[in-house]
Amino acid sequence: MKNFMGTISMLALCCFLLNPTLLLAQTESGKELVPLATELKPIKSEVLKSTALSTYFKKLLQVDHEIKALDSHLKTQGFAAQKAAKNFYGIRETYQQEGKKVTYTVRLQDYTKQGSKDAAAIGQVTVKAGDRSQTYSFYLFAPNGNFEAMEEFQVDKKLNIIKANSWWSCVKRYIRNKCASACINALVSCAPGASTVVGYVLCVAAKCGGCVLKSLVCCGCDCSWWCKWAVGCCDR
Numbered sequence: 050m051k052n053f054m055g056t057i058s059m060l061a062l063c064c065f066l067l068n069p070t071l072l073l074a075q076t077e078s079g080k081e082l083v084p085l086a087t088e089l090k091p092i093k094s095e096v097l098k099s100t101a102l103s104t105y106f107k108k109l110l111q112v113d114h115e116i117k118a119l120d121s122h123l124k125t126q127g128f129a130a131q132k133a134a135k136n137f138y139g140i141r142e143t144y145q146q147e148g149k150k151v152t153y154t155v156r157l158q159d160y161t162k163q164g165s166k167d168a169a170a171i172g173q174v175t176v177k178a179g180d181r182s183q184t185y186s187f188y189l190f191a192p193n194g195n196f197e198a199m200e201e202f203q204v205d206k207k208l209n210i211i212k213a214n215s216w217w218s219c220v221k222r223y224i225r226n227k228c229a230s231a232c233i234n235a236l237v238s239c240a241p242g243a244s245t246v247v248g249y250v251l252c253v254a255a256k257c258g259g260c261v262l263k264s265l266v267c268c269g270c271d272c273s274w275w276c277k278w279a280v281g282c283c284d285r
Contacts, residue, residue, distance in 0.1 A: 219284070224261060
């Protein structure tokens with residue numbers, strides 16, 4: 050009986066070790082990261098202009114309660130929104146297959162604090178497919194300019210600011226599991242020369258190329274069934 054149970058245990062262990070999907074899904078945080086079997090390329094990929102991003106965030110401050118809450122919170126911490134072209138970053142990718150179409154948009158705007166190395170940026174990720182859409186608003190914070198230790202905060206239903214282990218953590222997890230070594234190294238090598246969150250993200254994107262873009266949009270989808278067909282399942 051002991052020999053029989055030992056054989057079963059060994060078989061189960063071998064099956065687990067030989068299943069790459071299971072291995073990939075078991076990340077340190079316990080969150081799911083399951084890429085597509087065949088990578089789907091976007092039918093359209095664009096970097097958004099800083100002027101359009103500036104106008105967009107100005108409008109959000111008038112109509113979006115979550116963005117207003119994030120902006121107000123950062124201002125109480127001594128931060129101010131930065132409005133130069135270099136302080137905005139945005140991408141939009143559109144995927145289509147068999148009549149299905151989904152668009153992912155990521156937008157960031159820098160906030161800095163006078164006399165401090167602390168850096169922050171308000172961000173918004175939007176996913177749209179037909180009449181379905183979801184938006185996630187947040188801000189990233191690099192204490193004393195330490196971008197490797199960047200933290201994320203979001204807004205709860207009562208508009209309280211709470212710490213999150215969400216979109217940015219998901220992005221880093223994707224890069225470390227799916228991207229080439231040069232891209233993984235960029236998470237570290239881009240940190241010393243960056244002075245803003247947008248500057249850091251731009252540096253990582255420049256060294257990673259398409260892999261980092263896929264991480265941004267996959268984590269924006271958050272494993273929702275109606276959008277994960279395009280970019281895979283990245284549970285944030």
